[in-house]
Amino acid sequence: MTRVADPLSPASWPVSLQRAFENLPPVAWTVALSGGLDSVVLLHLAMAWQQHRARPHTLRAVHINHGLQSQSNAWASVCQHICDRLAVPLEIVPVAVEGDSGKGLEDAARDARYEAFEQNLRSGEVLLLGHHADDQAETQLYRMMRGSGLAGFAAMPESRPLGQAQLYRPLLSQTRQALAELARESGLFWIEDPSNANDHYDRNYLRNRVLPILKRRWPDASERMERNARHGREAVILLNELAEMDAACTVEASTGDLLLEPLLQLSEPRQRNFVQWWLRTSGLPPLGEKQLLNALPEFLAARADGTAEISGPGFVIRRYNGRAMVLNQAVLGHRPDSTLWQPPGALSWGEGQLVAERSEGKGLVPFEPGFTVRSRQGGEHIVLASGQRQPLKKWLQGRRIPPWERAALPLIWQADVLVGIGDLWIHPDYRALAGQSGWVIRWHSPPFRARATGAAKPLR
Ligand SMILES: Nc1ncnc2c1ncn2[C@@H]1O[C@H](COP(=O)(O)OP(=O)(O)OP(=O)(O)O)[C@@H](O)[C@H]1O
Known part of the structure; x- marks a missing residue:
């Protein structure tokens, strides 16, 4: 970086960094402050940018305390101290990390962190993260080693939605070395995470052992990899667009x-x-x-x-x-036992529900002491309006009801006569006539189609 008097002044930033900040929405910014080099530099840059632009929008910081290390509280205090000096409001959010979730502590902490970010941000806010080009290279190598395919190769996007807010990474084009130089020249202080030295963790191994070898041969390896990642991200976008086009006919x-x-x-x-x-x-x-x-x-x-x-x-x-x-x-595969049912009221039937309401001149004629509800056993017949009998199997096939839905259908019996099937059919001789009240039956079929339990996880 070529510097003028104040290294934090936007006038002395590389063009790529100026452009990244230029592209951030002019709304309230929240800096994710870990207390490490990247996010401490990020906080100072964000502040310098706002002063430079004389923008009135607010700046605040959030620190997630995972409580995993003996120094966790000390980290939080350092963040507090940095923010106090800058007069930036800081929120410290403690989270509980479940170490036995089967994901590994690192991944569990990351998931808890992003969840906490999401809950902490208000609609329309922007969260700034301090990931830089070396983080990007490390993420790309890590995902490639996990065989994560093109989406893994695309590594981290510059921005993405985060709940109702939006996440941005304005330092992605800067190397760690450039950020460290800037921090030193500006007299900033930050904390070194001692666990970063432990090569037992895959990411640390890549950062401490693999990337230095690549950089000895190709000094700009991180920038090259970020370029590849950007191509990967574009390819992911194009493949999604292709799938959207295919969806129109499939x-x-x-x-x-x-x-x-x-x-x-x-x-x-x-x-x-x-x-x-x-x-x-x-x-x-x-x-x-x-x-x-x-x-x-x-x-x-x-x-x-x-x-x-x-x-x-x-x-x-x-x-x-x-x-x-x-x-x-x-x-799937629920076959409830035969049950007596006396409407009115609802009957839970497997994962579905039968409901009966009294109505004039419609529905099934009422019976005392009610009906017997059974699953299909095979061999049942229904009576058509013409009076002809038809095997139930054939009738269901004709209506194109899939086999798993057939198995779940409640068959409604009066003694040994099949009088109704869910809300699909009523025996012609057992329909309530004008002037007669009957049970109108509704069958709330089980939720067969798998529904999303939450939105698909986006790229980090
Ligand atoms: N405890 C924390 N509290 C607030 N922000 C954090 C915290 N830890 C990390 N961050 C934010 O995330 C950025 C990247 O941090 P780091 O490189 O440690 O993440 P990581 O372990 O690689 O995981 P990921 O990249 O998935 O977040 C930091 O620059 C900072 O902005």
Whole structure:
């Protein structure tokens, strides 16, 4: 960096840094302050920028105290001291990190931190993080070693939504060395995290051992990798746009199910890209490598009414009637025991519910002492309006009701006569007539389609 008198003055910043700050929305900024070099520099730069621009919007800082190290409270005090000197309000947020969540302490702490950021920020606010080019290179290498695919290669975006707020990383184009020089020249102080020296952790190993080797050969390795990451991010955007275009002809608007015929017209890589996008936008985890390469082609090529399925955590993809649908594993295969039911009132039936309301001239004629509700056993018949009998199986097939929904349907019996099926059918001889009151039945079917439990995790 070429410096004029004050190294913190925006006039002496490299153009890339000026541009990054220029691009930040002119709203309230919150700096995520860990007390380490990157975020301490970031806080001073943000302050200098605001003074330089004479912008009236507010600046504050937030420190997340994970309470994981003996010095955690000392870190919080240092952050407080730095902010007091700058007259920047600081909020210290303690979080509980669950070490036994199976993710590893580092990942659990990171998840807790981002959750705390999200809760701490108000709508329209901007959170600034101190990630720099070396963090980006480290993240890219780390994800590449985990085999995270193109999204991993794309590493961290410059900005992304964070709940109702927006997260930005204005230092991504700066190296750690440049930030350290600036901090030293400006007489800033910060804390070195002792755990950064522990090469047992993958990220530290990459930072302390691997990146220095790469930089000896290619001094600008971090900048090159950030360039690659940017290409990766653009490729991710383009692939998402392609999937959105494919969705126009392969997703049934009313149900969100996949239409198999148009999907099969796409090339195999495009099918894979689309299916992953489809799952992600439904808030579900993407398929693993083996499922994507082996199970998916088998599933797509299977007989339309075959038993092919692909399972994921909590969901299963099945096909029926030329469509693929994502089903909620928890509600499949329920066959409740036979139950006596005396309307009015509701009857819980497996994961669904039967409700009866009295009405004039409509619904099922009332019976004392009520009905018996049973699951399908096989071999049942229904009576059509013409008086003809028809096997229930054939009738259900004709209405294109998928097998798992058939199994969950409540069959309503009066003695040994099948008088109703959920709210789909009533025996013609048992319909209430004009002047007669009857039970109008509503069947709230179980939530078969898997719904998102939360939005898909974005790139960090
Ligand atoms: N305890 C913390 N409180 C507030 N902000 C933090 C804290 N830890 C990290 N940050 C923010 O995150 C930035 C990156 O920190 P760091 O490099 O330690 O993260 P990381 O461990 O690589 O994880 P990730 O990059 O996923 O956040 C910091 O510059 C700072 O802005």
